[in-house]
Amino acid sequence: MTNRAVIIGAGQGGFQAAMSLRQEGYAGVITLIGAEPGLPYQRPPLSKAYLKSGEADKLTLRPASFFEKNAVDLHHSTTVDAIDRKAQVVRAGGRDFAYDHLILATGTRNLRPPIPGLDRALDLRSLRDAARLRAELDRPRRVAVIGGGFIGLEFAAVARALGHHVTVAEAAERLMARVLSPEMSARFLDMHRSMGTVVHLGQPVTEVTADGIALADGTCIAADLLLLAAGVVPNTELARDAGLTVENGIVVDAMLSTSDPAISALGDCAVFPDPRTGQPVRLESVQAATDHARAIARRLVHGARDAYAAVPWFWSDQSDWKLQIAGLAGPGDSAHQDENGAVWRFDGEVLTAVETINDAKTHMKVRRLMAQSEGQPILRSSLAAEAGDLIA
Ligand SMILES: Cc1cc2nc3c(=O)[nH]c(=O)nc-3n(C[C@H](O)[C@H](O)[C@H](O)COP(=O)(O)OP(=O)(O)OC[C@H]3O[C@@H](n4cnc5c(N)ncnc54)[C@H](O)[C@@H]3O)c2cc1C
Structure with missing residues (x-):
């Protein structure tokens, strides 16, 4: 067992890693470093209940007392700048944190395609993003959502239910095409259209103008509130700069260990072998982040060597x-x-x-x-x- 575990990223998976280490009986020092302000929180409600209720307190994964009681040394508002693998140290805001084992839980950030004018479009990734969008929805809006995946459609459903005029523009020929069967895509398309949402399929957005968005076929959609929900990119720069193997994510083996045995990676930023096919896969889900974290904790504390084999599952609430x-x-x-x-x-x-x-x-x-x-x-x-x- 190691004595000093450092976790980079205090989101869903980083928090779970700290909690699981203690639950499994880890007796060493646990340091959890996160770039965002405040206590670790859950993201799924940001595009669902929170948009309606605005209740930020309900998002917090555990109160401050949990971190004290479990001796988890939480450093929020702290960005890790570099990993020195030789010295086994991470550098953050002028401070050094030594580790025996390092867990990378850096998640993803929004993909921003090179579309002219796109800086006018808002993101929905963090609590800060969601609070801004909520405030924007306080008055009547013509909303355009770029991207018909889970997050874009969840936001569209809430905005429409609140009475706003909503248009979704999806570049693919069907909704949620990356994850869903054509049958289910068609049912969701009918549901959103029956709510009164306008959906454009198969037409990439080519420009964001002062009045809204333009599609490849020349269609112009008037909008005064734009959400960009066109996918994410994994935060891999720290790992890449430290010389770890990175390919559309931080590459880990079946035990979630990186190419350096003193470093594991989990959740949205990790590419791991799919237990069924053996093919590399990167999942963006609470299930993957939390099950990865539990598996890493079992390995670090008990030396468990079994391959990660949890069944993946996903959910999305729309209307x-x-x-x-x-x-x-x-x-x-x-x-x-x-x-x-x-x-x-x-x-x-x-x-x-x-x-x-x-x-x-x-x-x-x-x-x-x-x-x-x-x-x-x-x-x-x-x-x-x-x-x-x-x-x-
Ligand atoms: C709006 C929204 C709705 C969602 N809905 C669902 C849903 O319904 N179901 C579902 O399963 N999943 C959903 N997800 C996805 C789910 O939230 C993620 O899969 C999950 O949070 C992944 O956990 P993670 O720990 O890998 O990354 P995250 O929770 O994203 O945490 C990563 C953290 O690392 C921090 N970080 C990155 N780089 C550094 C650095 N250098 N130094 C310090 N900190 C750093 C980031 O700031 C971030 O806080 C949703 C996501 C969003 C944004």
């Missing part, structure tokens, strides 16, 4: 629809919609994911089934027997 995804489908996976509306995804004969709307029971059953399979493929042919009445 009164809760989308849940158990598993991880590839873009080419087939889709079979059952009579209850769940969409089952297959890679050939192997079940990869199940998408549901407002059906927590099926979602949980599938997650259990996937966990029980312990990495063995769940075949379409065996599904009726294994999943009982799940698939129609």
Whole structure:
């Protein structure tokens, strides 16, 4: 066991790493360093409940007393500038923090494509971003959302429910195309349009003008509030400058260790081998960040050497629809919609994911089934027997 654990990034995964280390019995010094001000908080409500309620207190993951009681040395508003791997030290704001083990939990930042005028568009990543957007929604607005992924659509649903005029512009041919089956994309498109949101598909934004946005086909959309929600880039610069392997994320092995055994990486910034396919994957989800953190803590405290194998799952709340995804489908996976509306995804004969709307029971059953399979493929042919009445 190491004596000094330093965690860079005090978001969902960094916080969980500190908490799990203590829960597993880590007796050394834990230092948690985060660039953002204040206590670690959860991001998912920023595009959901918080936009309506404005209750920032409810976002905090634990009160200040938790950090004192558990002897977690939290340095907020502190950006780490460099990692010296030879000296096993991180440098932040003129101070040095020595480590025996370092955990990188630096997350992502918003992707800002090179579109003229884009600096007028707001982001939705941090509590500060969300507070600004909330204030903007206090008066009638013509809202344009650039990007029809989870965050853009969640924001669009809230803005529309508050009575604003809302347009979504998505460059791909369908909504949430990166993560969802065409069947589910179509259902969400209908739902958003039935709320009165205007949705443009297959048309990249080419310019942000004083009056709104212009699309590739020449369409001009009048807007006085613009949200950019066109994806993220992982924060990998620290790792790259320290000589760690970086490819669309900080590369880790099946035990979430980087190319330096004294450094682990987790959450949104980490590329790890997908337990099912072995292919490198980077997930942007609370599940991945927290399960990675728990696995790293078990390794550091107990020396656990088992490969990371947690079942991935995701959710998104849009209007009164809760989308849940158990598993991880590839873009080419087939889709079979059952009579209850769940969409089952297959890679050939192997079940990869199940998408549901407002059906927590099926979602949980599938997650259990996937966990029980312990990495063995769940075949379409065996599904009726294994999943009982799940698939129609
Ligand atoms: C609006 C919104 C809605 C979301 N909704 C959902 C949802 O419904 N479901 C879901 O599963 N996921 C959702 N997510 C994604 C989820 O929040 C992330 O997957 C999760 O926060 C990842 O945790 P993380 O610890 O990897 O990164 P983060 O929580 O992003 O934390 C990274 C932290 O590292 C800090 N940092 C970076 N570089 C440095 C440095 N050099 N020095 C110090 N600190 C640094 C950053 O400031 C940041 O605070 C949402 C995200 C957003 C923005």
